[in-house]
Amino acid sequence: MSSLSVVVSTYNKPEWLEKVLWGFQCQTYKDFELIVADDGSGPETRDLINAMKEKVSYDLIHVWQEDDGFQKCRILNKAIVASNTDYIVMTDGDCIPREDFVQVHYINKEPGYFISGGYYMLPMNISNIITLEDIEKQNCFNIQWLKEKGIPKTFKNTKLTARGFISTFFNTFTPTNASWNGHNSSGWKKDILNVNGFDERMQYGGEDREFGERLINFGVKSKQLRYSAVCVHLDHERGYKTPEAIAKNMVIRKEVRQKKSVWTYYGITK
Template sequence: MPEISVILSTYNAEAWLEKVLWGYECQIFKDFEIVIADDGSRSSTKDLINRFQNTTSLQLIHIWQEDDGFQKSKILNKALLACNSEYIVMSDGDCIPRLDFLEVHAKHKQRGYFLSGGYFKLPMGISKKIKEKHVLSGKCFSLKWLKKQGLKSSFKNNKLNSKGFKSELLNTVTPTKMSWNGHNSSGWKDDILAINGFDERMQYGGQDRELGERLFNYGIKSKQIRYSAVCVHLDHKRGYNTKESIAKNKAIRKYTRDSKTIWTSYGITKESIELTA
């Protein structure tokens, strides 16, 4: 049983997923498996995964469901059940991890807590320029290289070059809330199962945050690793981002916060259980 199971969500984005998998091949921390939560991708995604299984040391598990629109919460629940580890790191198939990404999650994991990370968002032009060699060499995390590709100066650039004391300090002073972020968070599998996983009514827009809010209601605290566990987010279109889904999800999240709900009846187990803090 590996120490960590990494869940990566994906949908018809082989070019991005390939770059991300190269990032995991480079990890300093090696005791992990990757469970790919595939929300109905075409066969070329499976072909890519098979190639990595045959040519790299990565342990890959491919969980696929029929394409029925944006059903990320549903496939994530299936992926959760497929994880062999007691500890789960969640990210996306468009987030390339720095070589110490899993090392940081492993170092900071602690019973009674989940870890809240962030990402560094790249524009589309730079996202397309990143090749295998830039991932393997770590250049895609180099401010010098990224600025040559057109990256503008910003305080957020500190996410890329902060380590040690600097990253710990920025983790402490950042005003960003310690929420569960689907692109970079981790927690104990039994805690996530205890709240019945993701609410499958929720489509795009905060379904990850709602899971974190139920973890809080369950008594789990969070720790900030925003500037320590670094990944770069490759840009992409978001055709599934609709006003209707955002409004629906906000209403569900409001109910979760106001009622202190722990359990969702629309998660892994489809039954109603009254569990509140």
């Protein structure tokens, strides 16, 4: 049995998912299973996963459900149930992990905590040109390589350049909350089950944060590793982002905060 599970959510983005799965093949820490939480993708994604099973060294599991609009929370809950370990890392099918990504989550896991990681957003032109070789050579995390491709100089570049003491310093003093971020977070399966997983009423917009708020209400503390657990986020359109869904989610989150809710009645256990 592997020592931890990585859950990667996806929907009809096989060309991005392939880059992500190669990113996990390049990990320095290799003792993990990977579960693709597939929210109703077509056969191209299934074919890609079946082909990748022959090429990667980790156990690759495909959990799929019928396409019923944006139902990420539902498929994440199915993936949690399908996981075979007691610790789960969650990320998205458009986030290529740096080679130390799993290792950073593994060595920093601690009872009573979940880990909040960060991401570095890439523009579409660079997202498109990243090749398998660029992932193997880790070019897509190399700030010089990215600058040659036109990335501007900004403070956020420190996410890719910070190492050792510097990354610890930034993790400690970043003004950002250590919230549960769907693209890069991890926690104990027993804690996830104790809050009944994700609230399946929620569609796009804050569904990860709401889950993290219930973990915190349950007494789980959060650990900020934005500058250590690093992935690059490939660009895409967000056709599923609607004002109605965001408004509905805000109501649910407000109730969770007011009532200090821990359990959702719309989660793994119905």
